[in-house]
Amino acid sequence: MDLIAQRLAAVRAGIAQAARRCGRNPEEITLVAATKTQTDDTIRQAIAAGITVCGENRVQEFTAHLAAGAYDGAQVHFIGQLQTNKVKFVVGRVELIHSVGSEKLLLAIQRQAEKLGVVQQILLEVNLAGEQSKAGLAPQQALPMARLAAQLANVRLRGLMCIPPPAAAPGKNLPYFTNLARLAVDIRKEIGDNGADTVYLSMGMSDDYQDAVCAGATHVRLGTALFGARPFPPIQEGSTDQ
Numbered sequence: 001m002d003l004i005a006q007r008l009a010a011v012r013a014g015i016a017q018a019a020r021r022c023g024r025n026p027e028e029i030t031l032v033a034a035t036k037t038q039t040d041d042t043i044r045q046a047i048a049a050g051i052t053v054c055g056e057n058r059v060q061e062f063t064a065h066l067a068a069g070a071y072d073g074a075q076v077h078f079i080g081q082l083q084t085n086k087v088k089f090v091v092g093r094v095e096l097i098h099s100v101g102s103e104k105l106l107l108a109i110q111r112q113a114e115k116l117g118v119v120q121q122i123l124l125e126v127n128l129a130g131e132q133s134k135a136g137l138a139p140q141q142a143l144p145m146a147r148l149a150a151q152l153a154n155v156r157l158r159g160l161m162c163i164p165p166p167a168a169a170p171g172k173n174l175p176y177f178t179n180l181a182r183l184a185v186d187i188r189k190e191i192g193d194n195g196a197d198t199v200y201l202s203m204g205m206s207d208d209y210q211d212a213v214c215a216g217a218t219h220v221r222l223g224t225a226l227f228g229a230r231p232f233p234p235i236q237e238g239s240t241d242q
């Protein structure tokens, strides 16, 4: 077994353990491999090992991997900060955009999806800790934005996503995850029929995914735990390298 396959087995065991501990079915949880900075070959290796969803952060890397066929056999999700002028490279080419954190972006996605005649699945990103450096909606903006999204014909709102600060200690991010889950329940109630679809919770990274699973994550996004430490300095979420 290669290293990625070994790490994948460990991560799957970690997800299953957390799920069982909290009375959940591990099969409800989708593992999204956060592939930023990885090569085409590494991505192919991860898919060969059993990864079914790749999560990309940067439009440039996404476009290059797509052109190389590196994702063949897997779905792609966009999980990074997306500028409105890059929407055309992403909409209709990924299954799910996790990181919709402004009205401007939401409307740009709608416009592009309409132009292509597709329905783009999205999550709203919520900035639960109010971090200035990070994108995302303030928690009180989430419901009005969900109402707006529910009215757009070419957007299908599937749920919420968050990126809390790195956990200071094990368990420290659990309250963020619990809050995101509650917010999703409120949104489902408020937007009625259109909300029956709004069931995804994308939360949890390498250091805190077990807490996220316990709090109800349907998607965990893992990079380091699968690929090891990234070869380049960590990407600041707010950076605009594109």
Ligand SMILES: *Cc1c(COP(=O)(O)O)cnc(C)c1O
Pocket: 034, 036, 057, 079, 080, 163, 205, 206, 207, 221, 222, 223, 224, 225
């Ligand atoms: C890089 C990244 C991850 C994965 O982070 P790790 O700590 O390496 O698991 C998850 N989500 C987003 C949005 C990321 O940019």
